[in-house]
Amino acid sequence: MFKKAVTGFLVFLLILQAGCGNNEQKSVNSAQSSVNTQNGDVISAGSGIAGQDGAVIVNKGNYYNVILDFSKGLSHKEVGKEYAERMKIVLPEIETLVDSFISDITANNKRYQYMLLRARDIRPQIPQNCKDEIEGMASVFSGTENVRGDNKISVDELYFYNLIPDAIRQTQCLVISVFGLRSVTHKTMIARVLDWFGGISNQIAKIQAITTIKYSDKIIYSIGYMGFMGIITGFNNNGVFAAILDSPTGKLYSSQGKRSYPIDLRFALETESDLNVVADYMKDPSKEYTFNHLIFLSDTDESKVLENNFSGKGKNMRRVLRSSDSLLNKGITWGINDSVATVNSFLLEGNHDNHTNDKSNTKRWENIKTQLLSKGNEVTLNELKEVASFHKGGRLGPITGGDLYNNTTQQIVIFEPYTFNLEVFFRPKNTTSVSLPAVPLFEKIPVLGK
Secondary structure, eight states: OHHHHHHHHHHHHTOSOOOOOSOOOOOOOSTTOEEOOOTTOEEEEOOSSTTOOSEEEEEOSSSEEEEEEOTTSOOHHHHHHHHHHHHHHHOTTHHHHHHHHHHHHHOSHHHHHHHHHHHHHHGGGSOHHHHHHHHHHHTTSOOOSOOTTSSOOOHHHHHHHHTHHHHSOOBOOEEEEEOGGGBTTSSOEEEEEEEBOOOTTOGGGGGEEEEEEEOSSOEEEEEEETTOOSOSEEEETTOOEEEEEEOOOOOOOOOTTOBOHHHHHHHHHHHOOSHHHHHHHHTOTTOOBSSOEEEEEEOSSOEEEEEEOOSSOOTTOOEEEEOTTOOBOTTOOOOOTTEEEEOSSOOBTTSOOOSTTOHHHHHHHHHHHHHHHTTOSSBOHHHHHHHHTOOOSSSOOOGGGTOSSOTTEEEEEEEETTTTEEEEEEOOSSOOTTSSOSSOOEEEEOOOOO
C-alpha cells in the first residue's frame, strides 16, 4: 500500500518518474557551446595555506568545486566534519535547501518516517569510511531530532539524503556513447543526461557540485551534489566512467539487509582500474540491493551497460554487461555499431522486459537511435552533444514525450576518458521547468590530474 501511495504522489508531482591533466581541449563552436568559468572564481571556503586542508570548496557560479583530500592523514570523520563546516561557510542555507528537498520528496510526515526507516535498514551495510564521513558532516549540522521541514539536517536525514537512489526511486536518465570507428577520435565519448526531481523550489540545482576525492594512490571525480558521498555520475583517474540509472521491475520493496549501490560504486571506482572488474564487483550476487538498476560503464576504448537485474520476470534474468552487439529482447533493436546507449530499462535477451510497454523508454530509445544515425558513420563530440540535447523544439516537454533534454533535466555530462575532457550543463539555479534554456550551455571543467 505504501508503495502505491508513493507512486501516486510521484505521478501527481510529475517528478520522481520511474539513483588527468589540467590540459583542456579547445572549445568547439556549436549551438551547444562551452563556457569557461575559471576567471572570476569566488573562493568562499578552503582558501587557506596549500596542503593544510582536508576539504576545500570553491564557488564556481553554477556549481561548487569540492576537493576532499584523504592523502594528508586526516580520518574520514575529520574530513566529513571539515566538509560540513565549509559547506556552511560557502552556502549558509545548505541545511534549509537539503531539508526542504527531503520534505518535498517525502510529501508528508508518514512517508518521511518510512523513508528514514528504509535508510536505517541500509545503514549497517555502508562501508565504515563512508559512514564516518556522513556522521562527521552530521556532527556539524544543527538537527538533533527528526522533524520534517524544520530547516535542519539530522543524522538520519543526512543518511537518507545519501541513500535516496536506494530508498525512493528518483532517477529517469539516459546515456549515449560512441567509440571505435563511430567516434571521430576512435576513442570513447560519452553523453549522460540526469533527470531528477529537483525540489519544488529547484533546491538541488543550488547545491550542484564537482567533487574530487583524493587518496595517495587514487583520485575519484563525482558529478553530483554537495554532501552526497556516493556516485551518481563519476570516473576515476584510470579513466573508468560510471553512471547510475533506475530500472524498475515491480518487485516488492525490501530494505532489510540491503546495500547502497551508489556507495558501492564509489568503492569500486576507488579500488579498481578496469571497466570489467568494476562490473564484476557491482554484479556480485552476494551484494543485494533494494532496486534493480543499470550502471553505464566506459573506458578509453569502449562502453557497456551493466544490467543489474535480480528480480522480475524473464526467461534468463541475470546481472550481466550489455555491449554494442548484444542480443536484445524481441521487438527491441539497436544496430548501430561501435556505440551503446541506455534508458531506464533492461534490454538483454532473456532479461525482464520493462522497456516495451513504457512509453517514456520506447520514445527516448527511438529518438536516441534516430538522432545518432542522423550524424552519419563518424560522430564528433559536438554532434554527440546535439544528440543528448535533442528536444522537439519550443518549451521543453516532459520526459514521457520522448525529449532527451526535457523539463526535468538537471545535468548533461560530456566526458572523454582518453583526454579527461569534462564538460557539464548544470540546470540553472534560478529557473523553472518552463524557463530552461532551449539550448543547454556546457561548462568546461578542469580535472586535477591522473
